[in-house]
Amino acid sequence: MRRLGPGDYRDMPWKNGGGVTRELLKLPHPSDPARFLARLSIASVAESGPFSVFPGIDRTLLMLDGVGMALTFGSAPEVVLDRCLSPFAFPGEAVVHCRLLGGPVRDFNLMVDRAVAQATLEVIHLAPGMSRTVAGSGTVFLHALEGLSTVSGSPLAVEETLWLESPEALTLRSEEGATVIAIHLTRRA
Numbered sequence: 001m002r003r004l005g006p007g008d009y010r011d012m013p014w015k016n017g018g019g020v021t022r023e024l025l026k027l028p029h030p031s032d033p034a035r036f037l038a039r040l041s042i043a044s045v046a047e048s049g050p051f052s053v054f055p056g057i058d059r060t061l062l063m064l065d066g067v068g069m070a071l072t073f074g075s076a077p078e079v080v081l082d083r084c085l086s087p088f089a090f091p092g093e094a095v096v097h098c099r100l101l102g103g104p105v106r107d108f109n110l111m112v113d114r115a116v117a118q119a120t121l122e123v124i125h126l127a128p129g130m131s132r133t134v135a136g137s138g139t140v141f142l143h144a145l146e147g148l149s150t151v152s153g154s155p156l157a158v159e160e161t162l163w164l165e166s167p168e169a170l171t172l173r174s175e176e177g178a179t180v181i182a183i184h185l186t187r188r189a
Contacts, residue, residue, distance in 0.1 A: 001154065002163040012041070015052035019045065021109070024143065024161050027185075029113060038119065038185055039111045040141060040161070045069065048099045054092030058114045060121045061088050062181070064145070066105030072097045085123045085145075085179070108143070110183055119185045126174040136167035138186040147178030156180065 010023045021043040029035040035056075042064065051071075061081070063069070068082030073094050081088055082101060090096070092111060112119045124132055126149060134140065134151075142151055142162045149156045150173050156162055164170070172180060 001167075004161040004163065005157075006159050014043070015054070016050060018049050018052075019043065025141070025163065030116060035113060036111070037113050037116055037187075039109070040143065040183070041109045041111075042106060043109060044104060044106050045098065045100065046104045049097070051096040051098060053095065054111060056113055056115060057092030057111045058118070059090055059092045060110040060119070061090070062086070062108040062110075062121065062123070064106040064108055067100075067102030069101060069105055070099045072099070087121050087123070108181060112185065115188070117185055117187045119183055122182045124172060124180045124182055126172065126178045126180070128177045129175060130177075131171055131173040134170040134172050134182050135184070136164070136169045138166065138184055140164045140167055140170065141181075141183040141185070142170075142172070143181040143183075145179040145181060147174055147176055149174040149178040149180060 004025060011020050012023045013020055021041040024040040026039045027037040029037050063081050063084050070078040070080045072078050073096055110119060110121050142156060144156045144158050144160050151162055152170050
């Protein structure tokens with residue numbers, strides 16, 4: 001298990017230069033050093049504008065704070081994201097324009113090179129005293145958004161990320177209530 005916290009995260013410019021994202025972690029690509037296998041980050045979006053384009057990357061966006069945003073994919077109708085913690089997946093090569101609905105937002109980003117791996121993202125809400133089993137296999141990332149929880153007895157505090165390789169099933173528990181993002185990454189054969 002590897003534990004990452006705010007001191008490990010890096011502020012990185014957006015690929016298109018339009019803002020800054022806090023990179024929680026980036027896994028190197030197995031064959032191309034100019035690319036990444038997977039990346040987790042939290043972006044602050046202060047104004048409307050285009051998203052960066054990432055060919056070959058599957059993206060999942062999860063709004064954390066703010067009123068929301070509307071995304072335009074070419075001539076298709078806008079997709080309105082106005083509910084926090086509701087994942088939205090789209091291809092990274094899509095040309096996307098973002099229109100903020102009422103001020104800045106913060107969002108969580110999962111990006112995965114689809115030729116090499118696939119990933120799922122789930123938001124887990126734990127009521128006080130609640131436990132939940134998280135399946136193990138492949139690579140599992142757990143990022144705490146709210147509250148204090150434990151992962152198979154090991155503490156997980158707000159803003160921390162746990163990185164586990166080929167774990168057994170995990171028990172996620174909170175005494176006071178918590179919200180955790182669980183990501184399962186599986187490499188393609």
